[in-house]
Amino acid sequence: MSQLRRLRKLVAGYKQAYIIQGALLKLSELASGIKDMREFYPAIHRLLNQQLKADNFYVVLCDQEQQFFLEYFADEKDQKVLTDAPSDAFASGLTGYVARTKRALLCNQDEYLRLVDNGDITAQGTACQYWLGVPLCRGEKVIGVMAIQSYDPECHYNQQDLALISNIAIHTVTAIDRVKSRELLEQTVRERTQQLQNINYSLQKEIRDRTNAEQLQSALYKISEMTAKSTDMMSFYHEVYQILAGLMKADNCYIALLNEAGDRLHFPFYLDQYTPTPKERTLQSGLTEYVIRSGEAKLISQAQLLDLVKTGVVARVQSGSVQTAISTSWLGAPLLVGEQVLGVIALQCYDNTYSYGEQELNLLRFVSQHIAVAISRKLSTEQQKRQHEELEKRIFERTRELRQTNLFLRLQVEERKKAEEKLFHEANHDALTGLANRQMFLMQLRQRFSYRNREAAPRFALLFIDLDRFKLINDTLGHHIGDLFLIEVSQRLQQTVREHDLVARLGGDEFVVLLGQIQSDLDAEEVADRLIESLRQPMILEGQQVCSGASLGIACYQPEYQSADELLRDADAAMYQAKSFGRNRFVIFNDSMRQQMLLELGQEQALQHAVDQKQFAPAFRPLVQAGHEVLGYQVLLDWQQGDAEYKAELSRQAAQAGLMPDIELELVRQICQRNASTTLFCLTLSNGHLNNTVLFDKLCHVLRRSVLPLHQLCIGFKEADLLRLTNTQLANLHQLKRLGIRLLVDQFSAEVAALGLVVQYPFDFVVLDTAFSRSLQRSDQRKQLLQVLLSLAQTHKYRLVATVAESDESRSYLTELGCCYFADSSPVSEAQSGLFQQLA
Template identity: 30%
Template structure:
């Protein structure tokens, strides 16, 4: 740190100042105790009459810590935060005031006042502001890059290339460093030119390279003092970004390319800009300190601080490696996920095209009766079972094979260079042998069985999706044949009476086997029934009740979802008309989950409304639910269609709220009356403070916007009691009542539900 008061010696010794910086560690969310400790440390150097820490909390901008703060400021931060921030910036130093903004979050600024030694206080707060900013900026590093890693993990090589150059900044001459950075940028971002320049009030200075092919005035016109700029000039696409560190202007980075940057390139450019700004700040400070021998001790302190930064950087790099791992692996079982499996299969099919004598095989594995296990023992036991199954499957295969989890209870095993039936059966026998031992779940021993479909790559298969589909068909046939067996696709497709999953679902729709079940929605405080959610069930000829999870994805995939929705709506209207005939008018709301495809066509929407009119149902009894993620993928006049539904008396619900990437935006974008909290939040809230806070935030937002909030997935008494404590109004789940046929609903209408004993 350069002494900004050259006429005055620094009151705290450099060793004392270094000790203060080294001992202060900014937590993720500063506590009152940590801020009070910092206050006491500062008091050792200069008497302070007022001290406060401004920051970002769950309630917005607020005082994280305050000592002797005027009550007017305590209130103003809630009512007029912007005006207060402006006022703090203008506090006179002559009265002993010091206010230092801090880069990043959660700490936004430090405020203090002294009656004796304002310059010393100013210096101390500057040091602490830099320290806090570096810590918070480092914490943001992993978050800034993580979307790129999740979207396209192959870019990790490009990120590593930039990081290697950044790490060389302290050991290379400045020109050599920029040359290395230029080369890395050409590789990672496919740019034609990289330039660094410094704009002064009356001129512009080129930092790198020594000479440019463009006039400095032209380059300066491409740069804005505060904001990034993208423009096209001379058949090149230019991107410029100002480089700042602690509000200190360091220069501008300019990149020229043959095509405009996409979203991924912009994320990488943000990473490059932030890292380059940090390097340039260190170079600037190092240059300033070496100009005067008086600052040798400060240079040593800076080197020590730099070592700590290097340590933090290694921690961030480890975090990035973890993010890359998470992007390619299932979080529950730690097995490869669908993205990694598809990447491996893409390589495998390319290899097969070159070497057709080396085909490979896929095993599609489904756990028999997993839903019953989940419903009986709970989700935590189900998760524990899936982890054990993943470990056993992993130990069943060879080194070059891969076991991946697609989701739910479905696994896919890739068998490398394996097409011989005898070799495939050896692996199937190993899987059966390993699972002959029961799985231990607490006090329960479970004998696990699988339905496995087998499909081998052949010249007739055009792409990976076709091979996966064949393995899926064979697995489905294994289930139809009684479960706990292996079926090869070639034999399955020629068995008498064999039906593909699409054919079986079409047959079930034609036979009326898809029927509505109803799950009660209650007011939590008094268990009063307020509504019902319709859930489709497939009643097979042998009396097995199949959950919607087993066939709704298939219906969407093969184009039967619209017809399925229409059938469920017709049966629901028929059932509702029977209830109303027996009860008369009531305040019951019946909600149906519908595909967003209905909103793409006025004809499809009209067919739904015509069905309601056909049964004489007042639309005010019905709520149409649409999944948040599915709505975000629809195009056209979707919002106009939602408005039409509401204008006709129907209400609209945003289902699985919180599962999408822009949930808050959806509340302002879509015209809805209800929101339903995704059940994943409910299942995790007792173990995850983050999920609990999100449910609390959804509760407050829904109240402020005049929306009704329903919490789904209440499966245990502790979850129910926690939601009561939070003040959530409505809920549903198996702890309250499981989905049931229409004839079982009538006795429940008009009275509170009898919940399990508390």
């Protein structure tokens, strides 16, 4: 029997060893296969449950300061208590007791109460029937406690269980170290991997940042380059949009700009999937104005937009009758140049799955500054371009008016060069004949003078040409034939002279020829002979034969000449000398002509001095009617110095110089300042007082301020002058009549005897031409005309005045018919006779 018990005991021992060995083997497998401690403790729990009843199991680890940390627990009673248990609770209980004693403990309920009574532990949690705990030791150091407990009285733990769990605890520490080492290694690997990932992320982020920076820099370069391109503004805005779309999502984008006054918005670029391009409008309360008012970039979500609308900060803007759609995300930045807001660039999105962020906000804020500068420069460039184009247009229009040409300017450089060449040609050439004009000729002549010092003996001559009978041709055959005549003359001139000689038209019928590189003055004479002969030949112009000729003045270069103007002046003087000798001839300027010019210049200066000093006064000749009764006086011009010949020369020069209207006006002013009660004053004026508005206004002004009653003043004009006036200019006669003066037509029938004048206009006196009066007795036709005039005088209430000497037989004939006449006596000044004392 004893041997049988020993064998059974031995079998039980082997069985226990086998169980322990199997448990340790499984524990080793767990330690080798499990990497996470959160999986390792449940695996140990399952291993214990396979060997013994261990539904309630926990593992507690502790550090050097005896701080306990619950690693794993499973308890059917105190599950929540263990979860919330503080660290010191384990230290004062059975767990802490095993850790302090470093010995395994198999404790039943009685042993538990004994330990509590002895003060070794503190009662905690629900009391168990059995508690089995072993220390987890690493050498002599306790690193924790592993324990199982049972609340079932039927479940008993014994020493075999204690031995099993003790052996498991020993290998558990090794397994924990292995698992923790592996976990630490894996943690280290994970941390290193995370570090590498962070580094890689940083590198990727740096790469992205650099790539974005390169893209941004490239975009800024493109924006800067676009300002220098010659594209229009619409293309410019599209290119800006393409650049912006390469940086961020920009399916819906618009640019709004303020006008110069800053009170209206227009949208030069607008791209939106729901809303058409809005028209220019005044400032309202939209998001665009919100950004303009704040002067800052704004990122607004749909919720923020609704809040802004609700609070009244912004209002939804309508585009015509269509209200704009609500965007899910709106991004806008002001276009700032310095402190000035040009407008806003905005992006918006209607996709609920996408919204703009701070990165896009910062990017748009940065890019908008450069876009604003580019837009400002582009607008300035466009404005300068428009101003330049407007200036070119004005120049073109002005040139067209002056040159009567149709020039079309092009923006391309080649066409501009062609236009400039054409402008230069037209500015320096006569439009009708194609010859050089006055400007071009003077430039060439002055240039020839500037080169004279480079030559040893410069020889050149200037021919001044004036066409004979051109005015007659132009007036009788018409301006068209006159133009064709000038063209034919220019062609003959060019065909007669050499290629290197310069032919120019100064204006009207005046031409000049610059002969260069002549051997002697005889060369200039030969050319002049050929020119005269060429121009004498008849011309057939549109089926009509036209004959003309030319008068030439020649001035050959002499070292005494200081300027080109002097040479032109002398050639002109020689031409006038040739005209005075007759047609179809030339005259070479010489010293005697220069002396004559100086003499005429002195006379002109004397005339100007006499006019400035008012060295003239009215002279009077009686107007006598039948019965030798003085009706009034004819007022004539009397110079106060010189003999009769000198006075006549002064009058001629005054007429040529255009000074006679001012002198006549002064005579009218002197007569109007007289205070005569009955005397009539008759004064004949030049036609400039009728065809020149300024002179006519001055005459009316003098008459309105007259002291002399205006019905005692009679103003007359020559018949030949009146026939050259237009109906509008002749209407001034009626205006003079309305002022109250009397009117006179002088030298009537000198040319055509225009009866329409005396019938149509309210003349008070008709003065017959001297030649008409003298030849009256010898011409029956003129006697008939006289009878007609006398008949019309009865109807139209005017008086006929004869200008014939007393010795002439026509005087008595005219006076018998009732005509008045001017006395034969020479005109006398007021100081020469007491006759006019009554007029003072």
